[in-house]
Amino acid sequence: MIDLSRRIRESIAVKQGILDSAELLETLRHTAEAMTRCMEKRGQILFCGNGGSAADAQHLAAEFSGRFYFDREPLNAEALHVNTSYLTAVGNDYSYDEVYARLVRAKGKPEDILVGISTSGNSGNVVKALDTAQELGMITVGLTGASGGAMRDRCDYLLNVPSSDTPRIQESHILLGHLLCEWTEEALFKAGR
Numbered sequence: 001m002i003d004l005s006r007r008i009r010e011s012i013a014v015k016q017g018i019l020d021s022a023e024l025l026e027t028l029r030h031t032a033e034a035m036t037r038c039m040e041k042r043g044q045i046l047f048c049g050n051g052g053s054a055a056d057a058q059h060l061a062a063e064f065s066g067r068f069y070f071d072r073e074p075l076n077a078e079a080l081h082v083n084t085s086y087l088t089a090v091g092n093d094y095s096y097d098e099v100y101a102r103l104v105r106a107k108g109k110p111e112d113i114l115v116g117i118s119t120s121g122n123s124g125n126v127v128k129a130l131d132t133a134q135e136l137g138m139i140t141v142g143l144t145g146a147s148g149g150a151m152r153d154r155c156d157y158l159l160n161v162p163s164s165d166t167p168r169i170q171e172s173h174i175l176l177g178h179l180l181c182e183w184t185e186e187a188l189f190k191a192g193r
Helices: 004-020 022-040 052-065 084-093 096-107 124-135 149-154 166-190
Strands: 045-048 077-079 113-117 139-144 157-160
Touching (some): 004 022, 004 166, 022 045, 022 113, 022 157, 045 052, 045 096, 052 077, 052 113, 052 166, 096 124, 139 149, 149 157
Parallel strands (some): 045 077, 113 139
């Protein structure tokens, strides 16, 4: 039988690892500042991931484009997987590795932001999307596990959760995404901007 208390302690330990990492917290701050600048310039934040990471991408895009703590103007944020007709057509006609890169090519502009989410850091379609974003002059952000995988060298800002346990990484990705949204929302709207 699963030891529920142990699992909760493990989740807390991963978050404590984030809290104890001055480097990760500094990267988080720089990422939030980049997102704020992007939104000030009327740019957009695109999110992509697979499976649970796709769900996280959609969740975080909704926090930016909807509301987080208070009513405010919507921010231009989108999860790239939500058009299933597009996703299945491109996956079938080209390859699944192309599904995000093609949309980044269609939508991305210099200084927009692409957030790639992958617990391993090795999802082929996310890696290819990050490469495409860099070619376009976009800012690239990665949410990964401890190693960063292939995404490590493709991200201007790498938020690599100090764990190799997929559920614990995903729990922390939502925490980090919420912090990014909260920072951006407060910076843009709290002072009445």
